[in-house]
Amino acid sequence: MTTFEQLLDARRILDGVAHNTAVATSQTLNASVGAEVFLKCENLQRIGAFKFRGAWNSVSHLDPAIRARGVVTHSSGNHGQAIAKVGQLMNIPTTIVMPTTAPVTKRAAAEGYGATIVEHDPATQKREEVSASLVEEHGYQLIPPFNHEHVIAGQGSAAAELHDEIDDLDLLITPCGGGGLLSGSALATKNMRRKCKVIGIEPELGDDATRSFRTGTIQRVENPQTIADGTRTESVGDITFPMIRHYVDDMQTVTEQAIIDAVKFLFLRLKLVVEPSGALGVAALMSGVVSAPGKRIGVILSGGNIDSATMMRVLNEGRN
Amino acid sequence: MTTFEQLLDARRILDGVAHNTAVATSQTLNASVGAEVFLKCENLQRIGAFKFRGAWNSVSHLDPAIRARGVVTHSSGNHGQAIAKVGQLMNIPTTIVMPTTAPVTKRAAAEGYGATIVEHDPATQKREEVSASLVEEHGYQLIPPFNHEHVIAGQGSAAAELHDEIDDLDLLITPCGGGGLLSGSALATKNMRRKCKVIGIEPELGDDATRSFRTGTIQRVENPQTIADGTRTESVGDITFPMIRHYVDDMQTVTEQAIIDAVKFLFLRLKLVVEPSGALGVAALMSGVVSAPGKRIGVILSGGNIDSATMMRVLNEGRN
Numbered sequence: 001m002t003t004f005e006q007l008l009d010a011r012r013i014l015d016g017v018a019h020n021t022a023v024a025t026s027q028t029l030n031a032s033v034g035a036e037v038f039l040k041c042e043n044l045q046r047i048g049a050f051k052f053r054g055a056w057n058s059v060s061h062l063d064p065a066i067r068a069r070g071v072v073t074h075s076s077g078n079h080g081q082a083i084a085k086v087g088q089l090m091n092i093p094t095t096i097v098m099p100t101t102a103p104v105t106k107r108a109a110a111e112g113y114g115a116t117i118v119e120h121d122p123a124t125q126k127r128e129e130v131s132a133s134l135v136e137e138h139g140y141q142l143i144p145p146f147n148h149e150h151v152i153a154g155q156g157s158a159a160a161e162l163h164d165e166i167d168d169l170d171l172l173i174t175p176c177g178g179g180g181l182l183s184g185s186a187l188a189t190k191n192m193r194r195k196c197k198v199i200g201i202e203p204e205l206g207d208d209a210t211r212s213f214r215t216g217t218i219q220r221v222e223n224p225q226t227i228a229d230g231t232r233t234e235s236v237g238d239i240t241f242p243m244i245r246h247y248v249d250d251m252q253t254v255t256e257q258a259i260i261d262a263v264k265f266l267f268l269r270l271k272l273v274v275e276p277s278g279a280l281g282v283a284a285l286m287s288g289v290v291s292a293p294g295k296r297i298g299v300i301l302s303g304g305n306i307d308s309a310t311m312m313r314v315l316n317e318g319r320n
Numbered sequence: 321m322t323t324f325e326q327l328l329d330a331r332r333i334l335d336g337v338a339h340n341t342a343v344a345t346s347q348t349l350n351a352s353v354g355a356e357v358f359l360k361c362e363n364l365q366r367i368g369a370f371k372f373r374g375a376w377n378s379v380s381h382l383d384p385a386i387r388a389r390g391v392v393t394h395s396s397g398n399h400g401q402a403i404a405k406v407g408q409l410m411n412i413p414t415t416i417v418m419p420t421t422a423p424v425t426k427r428a429a430a431e432g433y434g435a436t437i438v439e440h441d442p443a444t445q446k447r448e449e450v451s452a453s454l455v456e457e458h459g460y461q462l463i464p465p466f467n468h469e470h471v472i473a474g475q476g477s478a479a480a481e482l483h484d485e486i487d488d489l490d491l492l493i494t495p496c497g498g499g500g501l502l503s504g505s506a507l508a509t510k511n512m513r514r515k516c517k518v519i520g521i522e523p524e525l526g527d528d529a530t531r532s533f534r535t536g537t538i539q540r541v542e543n544p545q546t547i548a549d550g551t552r553t554e555s556v557g558d559i560t561f562p563m564i565r566h567y568v569d570d571m572q573t574v575t576e577q578a579i580i581d582a583v584k585f586l587f588l589r590l591k592l593v594v595e596p597s598g599a600l601g602v603a604a605l606m607s608g609v610v611s612a613p614g615k616r617i618g619v620i621l622s623g624g625n626i627d628s629a630t631m632m633r634v635l636n637e638g639r640n
Binding site for chain 1: 632
């Protein structure tokens with residue numbers, strides 16, 4: 001498990017590199033949920049998501065000679081963008097394994113940061129195998145998207161900043177995909193504000209971590225078709241899961257409609273661009289899945305990378 | 321003309337009431353326009369636009385007995401929302417004259433702040449006549465949307481905050497509708513950073529202020545069908561125009577496409593929700609209408625009140 005010392009170390013490493021993102025508040029939101037809500041705006045983080053933190057921290061910990069050879073990962077989402085951006089900033093080569101089906105915009109964004117894209121056909125090859133062969137062939141270092149102690153330590157720095165800025169939170173809510181953000185946030189919270197509860201939120205359609213949390217063994221879900229694409233991971237990992245079991249108080253799930261409504265609300269009323277995965281916490285509060293009347297609630301808005309087509313769907317289907 | 325002393329007074333009155341909004345920066349935007357750009361995020365102001373500043377300041381200056389009778393205005397846009405919100409906060413009655421054609425959402429928002437809506441049929445009645453009759457009948461005080469010295473002083477406080485936070489701007493760019501924001505911003509700038517140029521931006525379709533600026537006499541435009549609905553005013557006023565002539569260095573216009581592209585860019589890349597009128601400055605920079613290579617440029621993002629239908633149009637039509 002990642003230690004709090006590693007998290008404090010990550011904060012030093014990220015100081016002046018990652019943005020200490022704004023904390024937004026809204027009387028409208030507070031009135032709507034009957035509590036005092038503090039939104040940690042990681043949608044305004046570099047590359048538009050908290051993933052920059054873990055990527056920078058983990059690459060920073062590599063031995064310089066290893067780092068110089070380059071880094072590879074197999075995430076076409078925010079972690080891939082983050083690794084590409086870190087490579088650009090550190091001037092080291094990065095390779096992102098992406099399925100042939102990945103949106104052109106994601107390829108273009110990673111290439112814009114100077115990454116090399118290696119395509120794989122998801123029907124015939126596992127992405128893990130492709131990155132393993134690149135590690136083998138070129139000596140690249142693999143940085144996985146969540147199941148890595150320095151990635152987790154980096155992700156936890158967002159919650160640590162929130163606790164520094166906002167005193168005495170009663171509850172912290174974060175999205176959960178592979179559990180890197182959730183476990184890091186819970187680690188920060190239980191070391192900084194022992195009495196603050198931590199709840200992780202998943203889409204109903206991708207409820208593997210919630211089932212894992214309840215059963216005590218890692219459960220899986222296959223390619224869930226949730227709009228919250230950042231949480232489509234198959235399962236939590238063997239590092240994140242023990243941390244979730246140890247530090248997290250509860251897990252809950254939200255419907256697709258609740259996610260869509262939350263993204264639309266954040267857009268129209270708070271003027272915040274938040275991607276579906278990033279809106280899980282607000283979705284839980286606004287749909288009543290999580291309720292804490294009169295309490296001080298921190299919510300991590302984990303990212304803002306929503307594309308035009310998804311936003312149009314949200315505007316069409318969101319209730320308002 | 322509004323004086324700098326009135327603007328300083330407005331700052332004191334607004335202190336702790338209006339948000340001192342964030343200043344956003346973006347390496348992507350800087351690279352795109354070849355300059356250092358500082359975005360004053362009035363889209364994150366109360367009611368989602370700078371209009372809160374002028375409304376609060378002007379209502380604050382009313383004699384308490386007059387204020388208690390109530391305030392009326394005839395703006396269905398952000399100024400109307402701002403007056404309604406100020407009325408709610410100060411616990412005084414407000415009346416907003418809106419055309420029968422106003423969107424339901426704008427009526428609902430003003431009513432949500434406790435305002436009374438008075439409808440008028442734009443085909444048969446001038447909105448100014450309706451508010452004049454309400455002034456006559458009920459003793460309400462009329463607060464016009466821009467042509468008012470305390471409104472202008474309030475609007476200028478945003479630029480003053482920007483100069484306080486960001487040293488040595490070479491250029492400040494603001495949208496121009498009736499000229500309240502532009503004249504207030506120019507007043508602040510020429511008193512705080514004498515060497516900083518000020519440029520006002522209008523849509524090509526509603527270029528009355530630009531023509532007025534060039535000809536020296538107030539020109540008009542009738543109900544221009546620009547997407548930048550905050551700048552559809554018929555003309556600048558007899559208070560704002562002399563201030564624009566005295567303090568503003570230049571006026572320029574941008575195409576509808578440039579406005580749409582800017583709103584989409586701010587959404588997708590900067591994660592900022594900005595309404596079309598609010599994006600005029602970024603549109604001018606990104607389309608090359610205003611160019612200041614290597615300079616430090618302040619841009620006021622004046623508001624974020626964009627509705628779903630307009631955002632869908634932007635996502636459909638914006639080039640990216």
